[in-house]
Amino acid sequence: MKTIRFVIAVFTLIVVSCSEDKDDNPQPNLVIKLKFDTSQERLNNLGQPSTVANGNAAQSPIVNRMSANYIEFAPTATTLLGQGAIIFKGPETTAGGSNAIDFQNAVFAGNNETFLTVPLSNIASGNYQWVRVSLAYQEGTINLLVNGTDISGTLGSFVGFNNYITTFNLNGSSIEVNANKLQGFWAFEALGFTSQGQAPEGATTVPNPLFDTSPVPQGSCVVTGQFANGLTITGNETEDVVITLSFSINNSFEWTEVNVDGKFEPGAGEQVVDMGLRGLIPIAN
Structure with a gap:
């Protein structure tokens, strides 16, 4: 009996020791966080400073959550799309016909929240200067003028290349689509009422400072940003590497003005012309 007890005690010590060793040596991760900045520089499609077009007005929305469908680290300015280190690729489907982002299974995150966590061992070692993010969806609050009254509403913007949507909830209202968009x-949505529409083709701003050396397909919504001091993955990291993707929402919601008052008034015939983000700065912590 004493022998049996001794064996059990030794086995227990081994198991506990192994468990403690495992806890003492956690595997480091790459952590991707999102940030939405109203004061960050407002850029155009070429990654150059941009002002609101004549005849238009704009506002900085409050972005509540966002989804991306693709994240890639690129080592140089001439690295073509798809030839860098692909960090993330979201689910896609042909349920609506042509290939599209599967919105029902998309990943979302809000301001200063974690969007993605992957083991660093899955990331190729190297020096990276750029990050590319293919955006899929953004949802937030905008202000508008209705019958002379200032109100706020919730806007869901599908900025991905193609989006298969069944139904989705917008501030408590269920919107049924069941199609590719x-x-x-x-x-x-505002005051319990909903509407939907389609911005003109090519109207969504997608800043890409590498337009000349590494273009992206029209309609892809692949926003490109540069690390201030580069990002080095050695493969020998012992702690998490945290990357904050800071997106400019500086006057990112833009419309045509009918009544020149700087207020969005859809009842007067003012039309949405742009819902794209206005720049990306990746920050390595």
Whole structure:
């Protein structure tokens, strides 16, 4: 009996020791967080400073959550799309016909929240200067003028290349689509009422400072940003590497003005012309 007890005690010590060793040596991760900045520089499609077009007005929305469908680290300015280190690729489907982002299974995150966590061992070692993010969806609050009254509403903007949507909830209202929708599809809710529409093709701003050396397909919504001091993955990291993707929402919601007052007034015939983000700065912590 004493022998049996001794064996059990030794076995227990081994198991506990192994468990403690495992806890003492956690595997480091790459952590991707999102940030939405109203004061970050407002850029155009070429990654150059941009002002609101004549005849238009704009506002900085409050972004509640966002989804991306693709994240890639690129080592140089001439690295073509798809030839860098692909960090993330979201689910896609042909349920609506042509290939599209599967919105029902998309990943979302809000401001200063974690969007993605992957083991660093899955990331190729190297020096990276750029990050590319293919955006899929953004949802937030905008202000508008209705019959002379200032109100706020919730806007859902589908900025991905193609989006298969069944139904989705917008501030408590269920919106049924059951179809593919191209970049620029939007839905809006205010005071319990909903509407939806489609922005003009090519109207969504997608800043890419590497337009000349590494272009991206039209309608892809692949926003490109540069690390201030580069990012080095050695493969020998012992702690998490945290990357904050800071997106500019500086006057990112833009419309045509009918009544020149700087207020969005859809009842007066003012039309949405742009819902794209206005720049990306990746920050390595």
